[in-house]
Amino acid sequence: MKKKVLIxxxxxxxxLTGFLLKQQGFVVKIIEANNRLGGRIYTKNVFNTKVExxxxxxxxxxxxxINLCKELQIELxxxxxxxxxxxxxxxxxxxxxxxxxxxxxxxxxxxxxxxNIIDKIANKFSNEEILLNEKVTExxxxxxxxxxxxxxxxxxxxxxxxxxxxxxxxxxxxxxxSLPVDLISIxxxxxxxxxxxxxxxxVFKKPFWEDQKLSGVGFSHVGPFTELYDHSNNENTSFALxxxxxxxxxxxxKKEREEKIIxxxxxxxxxxxxxxxxxxxxxxxxxxxxNFVDDSYVTPHQxxxxxxxxxxxxxxxxxxxxxxxASSFGGYMEGAVIRAKExxxxxxxxx
Ligand SMILES: Cc1cc2nc3c(=O)[nH]c(=O)nc-3n(C[C@H](O)[C@H](O)[C@H](O)COP(=O)(O)OP(=O)(O)OC[C@H]3O[C@@H](n4cnc5c(N)ncnc54)[C@H](O)[C@@H]3O)c2cc1C
Numbered sequence: 001m002k003k004k005v006l007i008x009x010x011x012x013x014x015x016l017t018g019f020l021l022k023q024q025g026f027v028v029k030i031i032e033a034n035n036r037l038g039g040r041i042y043t044k045n046v047f048n049t050k051v052e053x054x055x056x057x058x059x060x061x062x063x064x065x066i067n068l069c070k071e072l073q074i075e076l077x078x079x080x081x082x083x084x085x086x087x088x089x090x091x092x093x094x095x096x097x098x099x100x101x102x103x104x105x106x107x108x109x110x111x112x113x114x115x116n117i118i119d120k121i122a123n124k125f126s127n128e129e130i131l132l133n134e135k136v137t138e139x140x141x142x143x144x145x146x147x148x149x150x151x152x153x154x155x156x157x158x159x160x161x162x163x164x165x166x167x168x169x170x171x172x173x174x175x176x177x178s179l180p181v182d183l184i185s186i187x188x189x190x191x192x193x194x195x196x197x198x199x200x201x202x203v204f205k206k207p208f209w210e211d212q213k214l215s216g217v218g219f220s221h222v223g224p225f226t227e228l229y230d231h232s233n234n235e236n237t238s239f240a241l242x243x244x245x246x247x248x249x250x251x252x253x254k255k256e257r258e259e260k261i262i263x264x265x266x267x268x269x270x271x272x273x274x275x276x277x278x279x280x281x282x283x284x285x286x287x288x289x290x291n292f293v294d295d296s297y298v299t300p301h302q303x304x305x306x307x308x309x310x311x312x313x314x315x316x317x318x319x320x321x322x323x324x325x326a327s328s329f330g331g332y333m334e335g336a337v338i339r340a341k342e343x344x345x346x347x348x349x350x351x
Pocket of ligand 1: 199
């Protein structure tokens with residue numbers, strides 16, 4: 001009898017774990033609450049321009065992710081940093097040009113957008129194996145396995161792997177019997193990487209900042225954006241700037257943030273900014289399938305890879321996974337790949 005594995009979450013951890021287990025002959029079902037796969041990987045396509053609303057960069061030491069990209073025949077290219085950068089220190093002054101240090105660590109981008117990784121893995125599944133718009137609300141241990149209740153129906157599996165960020169998991173999913181109190185406490189205090197960030201991208205017809213010998217890199221102590229990068233593609237056929245907005249501005253409406261960002265970009269690069277094609281943004285703090293909003297402060301990366309995540313629960317049938325539970329690089333895409341491999345090998349060995 002083939003063993004059935006249910007996986008909650010169709011982000012990088014969930015989809016890669018599913019694929020590795022499917023390769024080993026397991027019957028896999030991935031249950032995703034959102035209307036898209038990818039989770040914190042989210043590439044939008046606007047005016048034929050791929051803009052990253054979530055994960056964007058990887059680094060030379062992300063060897064597992066680099067190998068995955070190789071296997072999927074996905075190319076990487078260095079983040080464009082050519083030209084001067086700008087720094088806005090005070091509201092009253094124009095941003096000042098400066099030269100970026102030469103010995104900076106190189107960040108790489110993913111050809112065709114980070115979602116390319118998700119799409120290529122998702123193509124290996126059938127429609128029955130990936131379920132969208134199904135929010136898991138309850139997990140029940142039974143004599144024969146484990147039952148998962150969603151907003152639509154229920155599923156029974158021999159194993160359950162959850163990849164929901166731990167803090168969101170214990171605050172939004174009911175477990176019967178209850179999970180151990182020490183695990184609940186650690187999960188509530190596990191930081192979900194980038195949970196408070198607001199990312200934006202502005203798409204243009206031309207990279208006019210290059211004419212001014214600017215790299216598109218900007219930093220600001222004034223805001224609303226605090227960091228800015230060139231976001232054009234490697235082929236130089238689509239052009240954008242992308243950055244991070246001060247996370248305290250999450251409660252403004254999109255139009256207000258857009259107006260403030262465009263005004264600030266004009267201060268950086270001049271009136272050509274006004275001809276922008278599109279403004280895109282994602283407020284991750286308010287993303288219901290990433291963040292559980294509460295008042296507690298959790299230090300970034302706190303409790304990532306905690307030993308309690310290395311144990312199994314519900315008579316070894318339940319595994320808590322996702323990047324925040326990885327033994328290294330927790331919070332990053334590299335952590336998601338590492339954890340997917342760890343979990344797939346645990347289940348494979350047991351069976
Ligand atoms: C703005 C931003 C920028 C980032 N930049 C980088 C970067 O440059 N480099 C880098 O390495 N990493 C970056 N990251 C982190 C990276 O995106 C994550 O490490 C990685 O994508 C996590 O994958 P995951 O599958 O573990 O979790 P997630 O992507 O969070 O996946 C969890 C999945 O579970 C689903 N889910 C939640 N609740 C339920 C439920 N009740 N029922 C069913 N499904 C549910 C969610 O919809 C989601 O699809 C960034 C993240 C953000 C938000």
